[in-house]
Amino acid sequence: MLVEDLDTPALLVDLDGLEDNLDRYQRYFDEHGIGLRPHIKTHKCVAIAHLQMRRGAIGITCQKLGEAEVMAAGGVDRDILIPYNIIGAQKLARLVALARNTRLTVAADSEYTVQGLAAAAAEADVALGVVVELDRGRTGVGSPAAAAALGEKIARGPNIELRGIMSMPATPDMRPLIQETLAHFDRKGLPHPIVSGGSTSGAFMAHEIPELTEYRAGEYPVGGVGHYRRGTHSVEQCAGRVLMTVVSRPAADRAILDGGSKSLSAAVYREENGSSIVGHLVEYPQAVFSGASEEHGQVDLSACDDKPQIGEQVQVLPVHPCPCFNEHDQIFAVRGGQVEAVWPVDARGQIR
Amino acid sequence: MLVEDLDTPALLVDLDGLEDNLDRYQRYFDEHGIGLRPHIKTHKCVAIAHLQMRRGAIGITCQKLGEAEVMAAGGVDRDILIPYNIIGAQKLARLVALARNTRLTVAADSEYTVQGLAAAAAEADVALGVVVELDRGRTGVGSPAAAAALGEKIARGPNIELRGIMSMPATPDMRPLIQETLAHFDRKGLPHPIVSGGSTSGAFMAHEIPELTEYRAGEYPVGGVGHYRRGTHSVEQCAGRVLMTVVSRPAADRAILDGGSKSLSAAVYREENGSSIVGHLVEYPQAVFSGASEEHGQVDLSACDDKPQIGEQVQVLPVHPCPCFNEHDQIFAVRGGQVEAVWPVDARGQIR
Structure with missing residues (x-):
């Protein structure tokens, strides 16, 4: 046809352009030793997510639980981050069900969220990773000290596992905030295997924050x-x-x-x-x-x-x-x- | 539940509020002898369209052919107006197929559109109604004389039938334009059984344009x-x-x-x-x-x-x-x- x-x-995706973008962004993150965790909220398409995983993505980002379910059902289930406070009995039941077959990490910015996650994970006896979200004007905890205090509560488990921090966006000017937060974590002996930044517009500056272990970018495959x-x-x-x-x-x-x-x-x-x-x-x-x-x-x-x-x-x-x-x-x-x-x-x- | x-x-529709709106807008148009032709582009819901028809709507308005197909398939197929230039072989084939079982009227603002409609209707041997759209800054013909000239071309048929004029919106200040256009139609002996106005925000002023035979309103059932x-x-x-x-x-x-x-x-x-x-x-x-x-x-x-x-x-x-x-x-x-x-x-x- x-x-x-x-x-x-009709919505078109030009495959030459798409593949070029997938290659060049993956190459940048590979060169700098930062994991690329594509945000699938842009394309919402299992086929494109598989193309990203095959090129070396460490996993995917989904903004809503329903997106994660769709991606996991489509075989994109190795490692999923949902940078969102998952609240309420219905979503928590779905979340822990999904965690049975997927390495899953979610964000939290309140004790309310952490308590819900911990109770649901314990009842289902699954492991759930949690990162603390830093406040950049949307959701997130308000200070490095508060982030570490919430981190301590997460670290108490038993079925939730503290995996570090995330912010949206993660432009170079945010490096001091990230460094200070990690220093608070270190003083308390809290683990932070994940330090996650995000946003396509700042993607090629990610290496200016060497603390970042991974990066969430959604729009780079298709632009605009x-x-x-x-x-x-x-x-x-x-x-x-x-x-x-x-x-x-x-x-x-x-x-x-x-x-x-x-x-x-x-x-x-x-x-x-x-x-x-x-x-x-x-x-x-x-x-x-x-x-x-x-x-x-x-x-x-x-x-x-x-x-x-x-x-x-x-x-x-x-x-x-x-x-x-x-x-x-x-x-x-x-x-x-x-x-x-x-x-x-x-x-x-x-x-x- | x-x-x-x-x-x-989750999207809610409060039924008490919905029914109140359906009743009071239908009552207004009944009182003024203007046909209410609800625009289903707001709710997009067959169930609500049936509620509107049962209260006395003369038919429905659909902005796209696909909406009309869905509504007709759902039994809302008595009389459908699509106030849009339907262009291209694929859409024209669907349009004339739909016209076999539904009284259908579409808008036109160019000879290009009219020729496409006429050819498709003749080939399928169906009757297709056409109204001329007046320009209010979007689509539409630029003057009353141009509207009547296009009306003449439509009236030549054979399988398309000139049914009048439409405008979006239809506020009282537009009455002179509508009157002048109808005068041009009358001088040429062109029929105009439909004089269609639209937009919920001006709905309760419709009676200030006594020339209107019908009115398209979409948002009134649910507000905002x-x-x-x-x-x-x-x-x-x-x-x-x-x-x-x-x-x-x-x-x-x-x-x-x-x-x-x-x-x-x-x-x-x-x-x-x-x-x-x-x-x-x-x-x-x-x-x-x-x-x-x-x-x-x-x-x-x-x-x-x-x-x-x-x-x-x-x-x-x-x-x-x-x-x-x-x-x-x-x-x-x-x-x-x-x-x-x-x-x-x-x-x-x-x-x-």
């Missing part, structure tokens, strides 16, 4: 508008695209596409000049994808010499690949204009 | 933050809610919920004071749901006397119910704290 025969909107603008990804390396069709040309300088926020997500990218865009047209780089309602994309063609006609297909880079992939049930994996495979977005909609 | 036993995040703020819906009438759990209290005045943009969508509501919120907590009206990442909701509790504790459930009104419902596979239909039914979000993800 040819890409041009696909009905639109921000990655293209920042230069971490060429347009070819922005492998995740939404194929759309021009359905209206209401004026000489306007095109309307058949995809909007329900194909791209509602994410918006702010340009340096203060304007905002919701996507980037690969074939018409001068076009400005300036806005979208749910099913309509609004493109300003004023700056284009060539302009797309009604019925023409275009490929659009999303602003934020994670919610974009969550809008789709299928990924069309393409190479050189051919559809090589159709992959389910296996963990789409796993919010629990 | 009790609501408090549901795992979170904007409806609550504007006063068209009391908090009880805001029937669509996302049940969430507090998973962290990183500081005395902050709570983190287990739902973010992947449960609510990324829609943002701008308050009159310039600040923005992403949801409203029913049980803690003084709380400010100020931001969200995909799986974390960030709530400012500074103004709250009572503050929710870790493990506590809260109900959150979404800013934009349409993309919010699209994040969920199931609706928990609740009344008085009991789950009365679990409904699929049948047309979730129907982007084609």
Whole structure:
């Protein structure tokens, strides 16, 4: 099947770009002796997770328990980190069931979370790893001393095992906080085999925090508008695209596409000049994808010499690949204009 | 099953509030002799569409062909309007197949669209209704004269039938444009049995455009933050809610919920004071749901006397119910704290 025969909107992943990204990020982390633990919340796709594991990933990151269940069921079950406070009887029962067959680590930032994990793990008699999350404005404990105090409670077990610390993000300016937290851990004799940083945007600076043992990155396989603008990804390396069709040309300088926020997500990218865009047209780089309602994309063609006609297909880079992939049930994996495979977005909609 | 036993995040629809909205909006349109044609892109749920039809809706509106297929398959097949330019061989083949068993009307704003519709309808020998869309900044023809000129082309048939005009939105200030367009139609002897307006926010002003024969409204059954703020819906009438759990209290005045943009969508509501919120907590009206990442909701509790504790459930009104419902596979239909039914979000993800 040819890409041009696909009905639109359709989520594409260009395999050449994808493989290039998987290789070059894995190579960087290998060179620096940091474990790469891809975050599957971006692609949500078992097939892509297997490609990452085969290249040397130490395991995966899942933001929600449901994502971890889907990945484990798909055979990506060697080592899973869920950087989230797992709360409540229903989720705890599922968590310890999953831990029977998977090396599992979760995050905690409160005694409430730790007590729940400990009780559930003890009742099921499974081993559960726990890392303490540092506060960077979302969840997390507020100080290195508080992190170590919570670490001590985790270390008391019996069925939970203190495995270290994590933060999101982990930019070089955070090194002092991480060092201080580890010093508190060391003073108390607490183990920290895992020191986990994250975020694709800072990935190539991970070596500036030598304390990091592993790194969580989600968006690097497919990129997006921000990655293209920042230069971490060429347009070819922005492998995740939404194929759309021009359905209206209401004026000489306007095109309307058949995809909007329900194909791209509602994410918006702010340009340096203060304007905002919701996507980037690969074939018409001068076009400005300036806005979208749910099913309509609004493109300003004023700056284009060539302009797309009604019925023409275009490929659009999303602003934020994670919610974009969550809008789709299928990924069309393409190479050189051919559809090589159709992959389910296996963990789409796993919010629990 | 009790609501408090549901795992979170979970999409709730309060049945008392839903039924109240269905009744009062149907009553308004009945009183004014305007057909109510609910837009199912909000709830995407066959069960709710049937409730709307039973109360007197003249038919439904679907934004995409895939939504229409799902609704027709679910028995909501009496009369469907798709206010969209249907382009391309694959969609046209599906469209005329659907038209065999359903009274179907689509919109057009170009000769390209009209020619595609006419050719597909002739080849399949089915009748397809077409309305001309007026331009209000998205799709649509640019002037009353252009609308009538396109109407003439549609009226030439043979298998397509000119049924009138539509606009989105249809606020009272648009009456002159609608009148002028109808005058152009009348001068050419073109029929316009359908004059269709739309948008929940202006619904109760529909009677100020007596030319309207029918009205498309999507959000009125479930409401949201904007409806609550504007006063068209009391908090009880805001029937669509996302049940969430507090998973962290990183500081005395902050709570983190287990739902973010992947449960609510990324829609943002701008308050009159310039600040923005992403949801409203029913049980803690003084709380400010100020931001969200995909799986974390960030709530400012500074103004709250009572503050929710870790493990506590809260109900959150979404800013934009349409993309919010699209994040969920199931609706928990609740009344008085009991789950009365679990409904699929049948047309979730129907982007084609």
